[in-house]
Amino acid sequence: MSDSGRAPGVREVAAAAGVSRQTVSRVLNDHPSIRPETRERVLGAMADLNFRPNRAARMLTTARSRTIGVLAASASSLFGPASSIDAVEQAGREAGYFVTVAHAASLDRAELTAAIDHLGAQSVEGVVVIAPQRAVQEAMAALSLSVPSVALHGAGVAGDEGVFVDQFEGARIATRHLIERGHTRIAHLSGPADWSEARARREGFVAELSAAGLEPVVSREGDWTAASGAAIGAELLAARDAPTAIFSSNDQMALGVLHATRVLGLRVPDDLALVGFDDIPEAAFFSPPLTTVRQDFPELGRRCIARLVALIEGRELAFAAPVAPVLVVRDSV
Structure with a gap:
């Protein structure tokens, strides 16, 4: 001083x-x-x-701000979007950039435009769009950004260039694990269809069961919360031909399924095998500890920033393969 x-x-x-x-x-x-x-x-x-x-x-x-903007167009309280934002912020700082985040209050085009304008007022050199919902992706496609951008919506569509976690493969390895443990009546607790990750996980589940010659059972859509997992899990378990295994589209809904089994007097894994997705920090402390699929968010953030910086500097950068998901085997199967 x-x-x-x-x-x-x-x-x-x-x-x-x-x-x-x-x-x-x-x-x-x-x-x-x-x-x-x-x-x-x-x-x-x-x-x-x-x-x-x-x-x-x-x-x-x-004449450079060395600032990257992040447009968060999803609930940052959810594990996936929150982890994506954290990973991008960390990777941006490591690359020598300031990172500023603008949250869209809703998914309509006016709110997204307001958030983009907020970032533009800070002279950002590029934008990362955390956009897992189809509605956001469609709205963003209609907007004209004046700076380079990278969309981080995690499913693998045209233009992702390897900057995503392979959700489809993650669902397949989770489902394959259940099949290899001898289960033939397997249900998928589905996430909201507007989310690209939920669609990819559902498609991976169906593909793996179909490859094994088994009939897939897909639940109605949950909303990522434990409450929806408990309600839908109870419906699945009360069915006449109830599944012996459930692959949940995220760990929070899997937590709800654990609650539903206790209410019904069932035990995991004795009466029901259960696999989640995300590997939230609490998953290892569920009762029993949850088998789940881990996403490498730090690597996803590094790839996202590397590609965006390349675009800012007028270079092309693509990754040959997506970020690979990893099955974390615990005690729920």
């Missing part, structure tokens, strides 16, 4: 290093004309003064 009580600026750094303010600005902007010994002296003064460059000032000198 300077003697005046305010944070040190370029003037204080220049005085401490014995150089001009222009020289300090050139060091900040990595100008090639600065001699190595001068650069070290300026950087040393910055460290001694705990100097933090002012982002607005740097924008004036570089």
Whole structure:
């Protein structure tokens, strides 16, 4: 802190290093004309003064904000979207970018436009769209962004270029695990059809059962909550030809199924095998600990930022394969 009580600026750094303010600005902007010994002296003064460059000032000198916007068009309280936002923020900082998040209050086009305008007012150089719902994807397709963007909606559609977790394969390995343990009456507790991840997981479940010559049973749509899992789970278990195994589209709904089994006097895994999806932190502490499919959100964030930065810099970057899901085997099967 300077003697005046305010944070040190370029003037204080220049005085401490014995150089001009222009020289300090050139060091900040990595100008090639600065001699190595001068650069070290300026950087040393910055460290001694705990100097933090002012982002607005740097924008004036570089014409770049080094800021990435995140448009969150889904409930950030849900594990998948929240983990995606966290992963993108972390990867953005590691890449040397500021990250700012705008949440759309609803899924209509006016709210999405307002959120985009909010990011534009902060001079973002690119936008990551957390858009798992079909309605958001359709609305975004109709909007014209003035900066590069990458959509992070997790199912694998044209243009994803490997920046997604393979939801379809994740559902197949979960279902395959149940088949390999001898189950033939397997039901899928489905997520909301408007979400691309839920559709991909349902399709993977159906494909794996069909490949095994078994008849798939798909429930009505849940809404990702434990309450919907409990209600739909009770319906499935009360059916005349009740399943011996359930693959739930997420861990929270699987938690609801566990509740439904207790109410009905059933036990997992003795009377019912259960597999979830996401591997939320609490899944290992369910009773019994839940077998589930883990998504590598940190890797997803790194890929997302790497592709967006490449687009910002005028380069193309694609990944040959999606992020692979992993089956985490615990005690519920």
